[in-house]
Amino acid sequence: MADRAGWQGAVESELRAAGRALAVPPASDLTAAVRQRLEGRAGHRRDERVLRTGTVRRRRGWRAALAVVVALLAVLIATPQGRAVVLHVLRFAGVELRQGPGPVRSPGSGASLPGERRMSLERARRHVSFPILVPAALGRPGEVVISDGGRVVSLIYRRTPHGLVRMDEFAGHLDQIVFEKFVHLGNVTEVEVNGTRGLWVTGPQELVYITRDGTPAVASARLTTGNTLIWGTRRVALRLEGNLGKTAALAIASSAR
Amino acid sequence: MARSRGGDLDAYAVLIARYTLRAHRAAFLLGAGEESDDVVQEAFVKAFRHLSRFRAGESFGPWLLRIVANETRNLTRSRRRRAALELRLCAADANAVTADAPVDEVLAAERRAGLVAAVNGLPDRERRVLVCRYFLDLSEAETAQVLAWPLGSVKSRTWRALNRLRGLLAPEEQNRFSSG
Numbered sequence: 387m388a389d390r391a392g393w394q395g396a397v398e399s400e401l402r403a404a405g406r407a408l409a410v411p412p413a414s415d416l417t418a419a420v421r422q423r424l425e426g427r428a429g430h431r432r433d434e435r436v437l438r439t440g441t442v443r444r445r446r447g448w449r450a451a452l453a454v455v456v457a458l459l460a461v462l463i464a465t466p467q468g469r470a471v472v473l474h475v476l477r478f479a480g481v482e483l484r485q486g487p488g489p490v491r492s493p494g495s496g497a498s499l500p501g502e503r504r505m506s507l508e509r510a511r512r513h514v515s516f517p518i519l520v521p522a523a524l525g526r527p528g529e530v531v532i533s534d535g536g537r538v539v540s541l542i543y544r545r546t547p548h549g550l551v552r553m554d555e556f557a558g559h560l561d562q563i564v565f566e567k568f569v570h571l572g573n574v575t576e577v578e579v580n581g582t583r584g585l586w587v588t589g590p591q592e593l594v595y596i597t598r599d600g601t602p603a604v605a606s607a608r609l610t611t612g613n614t615l616i617w618g619t620r621r622v623a624l625r626l627e628g629n630l631g632k633t634a635a636l637a638i639a640s641s642a643r
Numbered sequence: 644m645a646r647s648r649g650g651d652l653d654a655y656a657v658l659i660a661r662y663t664l665r666a667h668r669a670a671f672l673l674g675a676g677e678e679s680d681d682v683v684q685e686a687f688v689k690a691f692r693h694l695s696r697f698r699a700g701e702s703f704g705p706w707l708l709r710i711v712a713n714e715t716r717n718l719t720r721s722r723r724r725r726a727a728l729e730l731r732l733c734a735a736d737a738n739a740v741t742a743d744a745p746v747d748e749v750l751a752a753e754r755r756a757g758l759v760a761a762v763n764g765l766p767d768r769e770r771r772v773l774v775c776r777y778f779l780d781l782s783e784a785e786t787a788q789v790l791a792w793p794l795g796s797v798k799s800r801t802w803r804a805l806n807r808l809r810g811l812l813a814p815e816e817q818n819r820f821s822s823g
Binding site: 393394397398400401402403404405407408409410411413414415416417419420421423424425596598620 | 652655656659660661663664666667668671672679680683684687688691692704730731732733751752754755758759762773777778780805808809811
């Protein structure tokens with residue numbers, strides 16, 4: 387029986403790895419359809435059917451989801467800023483971008499993610515379920531911090547030509563929100579990182595960590611420094627933060643291996 | 644959350660945006676296939692109508708996923724074709740086997756393919772418990788909530804399913820664990 391935990395752990399980690407590689411078609415944006423059904427008056431049955439056929443028709447080809455995201459971005463940019471109610475939310479690579487004031491105004495230097503643990507890069511690699519990417523352009527990180535039981539890894543570089551630079555990485559396959567960012571959507575532009583889509587967000591933003599059960603971790607709320615680049619590979623979602631210009635950020639991002 | 648419970652649709656729209664992808668992944672992997680969007684839409688409508696039953700302090704994710712799992716169950720029960728529910732690896736991963744990749748990556752990809760095929764072949768309950776625990780990354784307690792099973796059943800079915808998959812481990816790993 388002594389070996390039980392050993393082989394069990396091995397099967398479990400193989401299963402998790404297979405889970406990350408499973409084919410899952412993209413989801414449609416259902417907000418409007420659900421709203422319409424909930425706002426609908428009596429005799430809405432027929433409406434329901436029409437809407438549901440609509441969803442079926444929209445699902446032609448997996449590429450549709452990308453179009454939905456891009457369309458959403460266009461809508462967001464067209465939205466007048468400073469609206470009282472946040473109706474639109476942009477979700478991308480584990481980060482939710484919301485227009486509007488965040489929950490905490492003070493920068494709070496003591497802000498931290500839940501369960502932070504400092505360790506070597508090698509140990510961190512054994513603690514998390516996704517491959518940790520290191521940007522060759524910055525070399526070995528000065529500090530490696532894993533948080534919330536290995537859900538997030540942060541590489542911290544204190545002495546770079548750009549000052550303090552931080553790279554947060556988390557599993558890209560779970561379709562969960564890990565960070566929530568409160569932005570003016572005029573500050574968000576689309577960029578390309580290694581041939582995939584990324585978002586470039588300028589200026590300090592409020593950033594909040596979202597726990598596994600979907601609630602914001604209040605103690606994590608802080609103002610970011612400088613600008614942020616958000617992008618993802620198939621298995622890892624990444625955010626790079628620091629006093630970086632766009633060119634420098636893209637160079638660092640594309641050197642991540 | 645509190646505003647959603649008060650019937651505020653704007654607040655609820657934020658919850659929908661936040662949970663759609665997770666709910667969709669759950670519906671798809673639990674077998675809703677092409678109808679995953681419909682299942683998720685139905686689940687969000689039902690969840691809103693039943694928000695009064697949601698207890699403050701509970702987490703919304705597993706509570707919603709329970710509705711998703713239930714809807715998916717209703718759908719798959721009425722559907723005969725099981726083949727449609729098979730889990731597949733994404734194309735990039737399946738191609739790794741033939742591509743010009745390092746040997747250990749090819750082996751890992753082959754092992755994953757074998758594992759997914761074996762998961763597809765498991766009895767329905769064991770397959771669902773593995774999907775929740777390892778593909779949706781839920782804890783044992785959350786899995787119990789989502790599948791509406793006692794915690795003991797989650798543990799015993801997980802154990803049984805893992806045992807069946809044990810033979811698929813690479814031989815050297817099996818040796819390592821049985822000799823160590």
